[in-house]
């Protein structure tokens with residue numbers, strides 16, 4: 366078996382500009398596919414995408430138009446001369462996508478997590494010259510992502526790339542899927558030969574963040590982007606919130622700055638950016654957690670109100686400080702810092718509970 370590290374990806378080298386994949390989340394009708402393909406500016410967009418089989422979170426949602434959509438993709442290719450891409454999630458999809466001569470096959474995040482699925486697909490496309498783009502698994506597991514690529518290599522698939530589409534988190538924050546840039550950067554570090562394409566649509570889950578994520582991908586000098594584009598996003602049958610119109614797509618692409626220089630300054634900025642992004646994500650998580658804590662404080666306030674108990678309980682406060690200082694000391698935080706931080710949070714909590722008591726008095 367060839368080594369993933371040694372496989373030079375010549376397929377991407379023929380492009381002298383960023384590799385942009387655009388098109389709807391799902392193929393819905395021939396008219397929707399053709400009209401979207403028509404409106405997309407082919408001087409900026411390299412590949413037209415459309416999902417034919419859609420892995421949906423819950424049953425009962427639109428699960429893709431199926432085989433007929435492959436005919437529409439063929440028509441796009443014939444009419445506009447643009448190569449096409451679709452997601453394959455099992456051996457049957459793989460067989461059909463090859464039959465209909467789909468140029469780029471991508472593996473969805475929900476498939477990358479399952480080695481049996483990947484093995485099945487890899488065997489079904491054994492030895493293909495098509496380009497296979499493997500999305501990161503939904504969970505932040507770099508080895509699982511790499512393992513999927515190795516399964517393709519083992520089946521003689523040599524034209525490879527990855528798609529960075531972010532990672533699921535239990536706690537919802539501003540992203541639908543956290544970018545976790547450090548994972549993609551670590552991938553780039555280990556496999557500089559494998560192109561990374563960022564998918565800001567699935568990272569953001571909305572239209573507003575797409576430009577920022579795209580620019581960050583370019584700051585890290587990733588190879589390209591996959592951006593969901595629909596002739597009428599609000600009416601889309603899947604992922605309506607995150608799709609942009611062909612016009613919006615063009616505006617985003619024109620605004621992006623491409624970083625070409627390979628000097629140490631660029632590397633410094635790329636690292637700085639990745640670290641700052643992590644700080645921003647953590648700050649948001651801290652705020653969400655504090656907010657959750659206040660929510661529980663409110664419930665305690667209601668309980669105290671019902672039982673006519675005083676808001677401030679000095680025993681409880683002393684216990685919180687003691688426990689937190691001990692925990693802080695174990696992980697290297699100074700006692701003074703822990704006390705100050707908790708004091709701030711506690712004062713606000715007491716204020717929230719006092720407000721609940723006052724409400725009681727006014728209602729009574």
Ligand code: PEP
Nearest residue numbers: 390416473474475530567
């Ligand atoms: C998609 O690209 O439409 C898709 C289903 O993506 P993911 O596998 O990243 O969820």
Ligand code: MN
Nearest residue numbers: 390593603604
């Ligand atoms: Mn989608």
